[in-house]
């Protein structure tokens with residue numbers, strides 16, 4: 001059984017078919033990338049998994065269960081975490097506090113016992129702290145633990161957002177353009193984190209990414225979309241040399257390094 005499955009999924013926004021009869025199976029333990037030109041439907045697929053949208057047709061299952069029966073606020077409880085294209089962190093809180101927010105889904109004590117800080121609450125608080133400290137160690141964030149998000153460089157914020165998602169201890173991690181805005185060195189670091197997340201933590205990763213260098217470096221499989229339709233699925237090399245993908249990138253000889261068409265690059 002696949003961890004996440006799209007079965008003939010279609011979503012329309014008025015006359016625009018953002019996702020058009022897409023079927024794909026993401027297997028436990030793999031890094032899977034969604035690529036395609038702007039407007040291809042990549043973010044919409046993410047937003048379907050996050051249950052921000054209902055598809056017009058088709059089924060989406062997570063761990064064999066119907067995801068479409070769940071509300072968006074229930075998705076993190078299932079073990080699905082995500083990062084956003086525009087980083088979403090609490091600016092006026094420290095790195096530590098932002099990571100502790102990620103522990104919310106594991107909180108078992110009620111509000112009353114939290115108010116009077118019972119031994120059970122103290123134990124639970126200690127477990128959350130330990131889990132967060134492990135994430136801080138894993139992502140080398142020790143130097144930033146007590147720093148306010150608002151004062152941090154962009155590249156560090158991206159890693160903290162990754163940490164917040166990891167602090168939830170997900171089974172499936174959705175990364176929305178993890179390399180966007182990062183320098184070449186930071187993108188390389190991001191590739192190492194993604195590899196470690198897969199190999200050391202055993203977490204399945206589904207990412208949307210334009211940087212084909214990063215996609216090729218970390219992905220086991222890639223799905224290329226254009227105008228909401230599947231063009232090709234396979235390894236990064238297979239997808240980049242697929243005639244339909246080359247065609248979609250408008251007369252370019254394959255996909256440019258940014259993952260956009262050469263026409264888009266020139267604009």
Ligand SMILES: Nc1ncnc2c1ncn2[C@@H]1O[C@H](COP(=O)(O)OP(=O)(O)OP(=O)(O)O)[C@@H](O)[C@H]1O
Pocket residue numbers: 013016017018036037038039040041042043044045
């Ligand atoms: N909330 C919305 N309302 C109306 N149309 C939308 C909405 N969200 C996306 N679309 C349209 O659906 C199509 C797919 O958009 P989507 O954002 O999924 O593409 P994408 O592949 O993520 O593009 P990008 O790489 O630019 O982020 C586009 O034509 C877009 O304009």
